[in-house]
Amino acid sequence: MHPYDSRYPIQVLTGRGGGEHVASEALAGKDAPRLLALLKEMKDGLDVVKSKVEALTVKVKQDKLLTSEGISYLEAKHLLLLDYCQSIVYYLLRKAKGLSIEGHPVVRNLVEIRLFLEKIRPIDKKLEYQIQKLTNAAEGGPAPEKIVASNKELGKSQKEEDPLKFRPNPEMLVSKTAPEVEGGGVYRPPKFAPTVMDDDKISKKEKQALRRDKAMVRQAKQSSFVNELMANFEDRPEEVRETVGAESIELTRYLAKREAKERQEEELFTRAPVTRREKKLEKHMTKSRNGLLGLTDGFFDDVKMLPLEERETDGPIEHSTPKRGGKRNKKRKAQF
Amino acid sequence: MADSKAVTLRTRKFMTNRLLARRQFVIDVLHPGRANVSKVELKEKLAGLYEVKDPNCIFVFKFRTHFGGGKSTGFGLIYDSLDSAKKYEPKYRLIRNGLATKIEKSRKQMKERKNRSKKIRGVKKTKAGDAAKGGKKK
Numbered sequence: 001m002h003p004y005d006s007r008y009p010i011q012v013l014t015g016r017g018g019g020e021h022v023a024s025e026a027l028a029g030k031d032a033p034r035l036l037a038l039l040k041e042m043k044d045g046l047d048v049v050k051s052k053v054e055a056l057t058v059k060v061k062q063d064k065l066l067t068s069e070g071i072s073y074l075e076a077k078h079l080l081l082l083d084y085c086q087s088i089v090y091y092l093l094r095k096a097k098g099l100s101i102e103g104h105p106v107v108r109n110l111v112e113i114r115l116f117l118e119k120i121r122p123i124d125k126k127l128e129y130q131i132q133k134l135t136n137a138a139e140g141g142p143a144p145e146k147i148v149a150s151n152k153e154l155g156k157s158q159k160e161e162d163p164l165k166f167r168p169n170p171e172m173l174v175s176k177t178a179p180e181v182e183g184g185g186v187y188r189p190p191k192f193a194p195t196v197m198d199d200d201k202i203s204k205k206e207k208q209a210l211r212r213d214k215a216m217v218r219q220a221k222q223s224s225f226v227n228e229l230m231a232n233f234e235d236r237p238e239e240v241r242e243t244v245g246a247e248s249i250e251l252t253r254y255l256a257k258r259e260a261k262e263r264q265e266e267e268l269f270t271r272a273p274v275t276r277r278e279k280k281l282e283k284h285m286t287k288s289r290n291g292l293l294g295l296t297d298g299f300f301d302d303v304k305m306l307p308l309e310e311r312e313t314d315g316p317i318e319h320s321t322p323k324r325g326g327k328r329n330k331k332r333k334a335q336f
Numbered sequence: 337m338a339d340s341k342a343v344t345l346r347t348r349k350f351m352t353n354r355l356l357a358r359r360q361f362v363i364d365v366l367h368p369g370r371a372n373v374s375k376v377e378l379k380e381k382l383a384g385l386y387e388v389k390d391p392n393c394i395f396v397f398k399f400r401t402h403f404g405g406g407k408s409t410g411f412g413l414i415y416d417s418l419d420s421a422k423k424y425e426p427k428y429r430l431i432r433n434g435l436a437t438k439i440e441k442s443r444k445q446m447k448e449r450k451n452r453s454k455k456i457r458g459v460k461k462t463k464a465g466d467a468a469k470g471g472k473k474k
Contacts, residue, residue, distance in 0.1 A: 285403070
C-alpha cells in the first residue's frame with residue numbers, strides 16, 4: 001500500500017474531517033461500505049509489510065544479512081514510511097473511538113511526513129538506476145536478465161541499451177592533442193582557435209631585387225661565354241656541334257625544352273610517347289635552319305653580361321619573343 | 337666493328353634494384369658521324385664494361401637520338417640471373433632478346449570467335465561448338 005495511492009484513506013478521511021459537525025448519519029450510511037473496504041485494504045497492506053519485515057528480521061538475527069553499511073538514503077526513507085504508517089494508524093484509532101483530532105499533533109506529523117515524502121520523490125527517481133545496480137550486484141547476477149525480460153515484456157525495442165549501462169566511459173574521451181593518422185600522410189594541424197595567415201610583406205624594393213636576380217640568371221644561361229665557363233668548371237667533355245655562329249633563339253628554346261623533358265624521362269626511367277606535333281616540329285627545326293638564322297641575332301646578347309665600364313645604364317631587359325605568324329612560317333606549315 | 341669513328345658509352349644514374357634483382361642505368365652513346373648504334377653492339381660493349389657472364393641478361397631499350405645527331409640516350413638493365421630476367425621482363429623485350437617466342441594470333445580469327453561466343457550464354461564450351469558452327473555457317 002503506497003502512501004501516494006489515490007485511494008489512500010487519509011485523503012478520504014480528511015475530507016470527512018470537516019464533516020464531523022455535519023449530520024453524520026446519512027454520510028456514515030453512504031461511506032460505511034467504502035470505509036470497510038478501505039480499512040480492509042489497509043490491514044492487508046500492513047500484514048504484507050509485517051510478514052516481510054519479520055522475514056528480514058529473522059535473517060538478520062541469523063546474521064545472514066549485513067545491516068551496518070547500507071544506503072543512508074534508503075534508511076531514511078524506511079524510517080519516514082514507518083513513522084507515517086504509525087501516525088496513520090493512530091489517527092484512525094482516534095477517529096474510530098470518536099475522539100477529536102483537531103489540534104492534535106498527529107495531524108501535523110502526518111502532514112510533515114507527507115511533505116518529506118513528496119520532496120524525496122525526485123531524488124528517488126534519480127537514484128533508481130544506482131540502487132538497481134547495487135541490488136543487482138548484491139544479488140549477484142540473475143537480476144539483469146530479469147530486467148531485460150521485463151523490458152521485452154513491456155515491448156521495448158531490442159536495440160535499446162540496457163539502462164544499467166550508463167556509467168562514465170573513459171574510452172569515449174577524445175583527446176584534443178591526439179594526432180590523427182588520416183590524410184594520407186599529410187600533416188594537418190589541429191584546429192583549436194581561428195588563426196590569421198600573415199601576408200607576405202615583401203616590399204617593392206625587395207621584389208625588384210628578386211626580379212633582377214632572376215633576369216640575371218636567365219641571361220647567364222643564354223650567353224655562350226658563361227656557358228663555356230661553366231662547362232670548364234664542371235669538367236664536362238667538350239661537345240662540338242656543327243653550328244655557324246650563335247644558335248637562333250627559337251632553336252635554343254626548343255633545345256632547352258627538350259633537355260628538360262629528357263631529364264624528366266631519365267628520372268622516371270620511362271619515355272613519353274612522341275606525338276605527331278613533336279615530330280613535325282623536329283622536322284621543321286632540322287631543315288637547314290640550324291645556325292644560319294643565328295647570324296642575324298645581335299651581338300649585344302653575348303656582351304650584356306660582361307661588366308664593361310662603358311655600359312653605365314642598364315639597357316631594358318629584353319624579352320625576346322619567337323616570331324609569330326608571318327608568311328614564311330605559314331609556308332612551312334609549322335604548327336607551334 | 338667496321339665503323340670509321342669510335343663509339344663511346346657512358347652510363348649515368350646507376351642504381352642497384354634489389355627488389356627486381358637487377359642493375360639499371362641510363363646509357364649515353366656518343367657516335368659522331370654515324371647514324372645509330374645497334375642494340376646488339378651496345379649489349380656487347382656493356383657485357384665487356386660490366387663483366388657480365390651471360391649477355392642474355394642485358395636489356396637495352398628506348399633509345400632516342402639527340403637533336404643534330406651524334407648522341408643518343410637510352411636505358412639499360414642487367415639482371416642477376418636468367419631466371420629473374422624471365423620473371424620480371426615484359427614479353428616483348430624477351431622476344432627481342434630471343435628468350436621467348438611470339439604467339440601469332442590472327443586478329444580476324446579472334447574476333448570471329450568472340451562474336452560466336454556472344455550467342456551462347458553460360459559456361460558452355462565454345463571450342464566444341466566452334467567447329468560445328470563453322471561447318472554450319474559454311
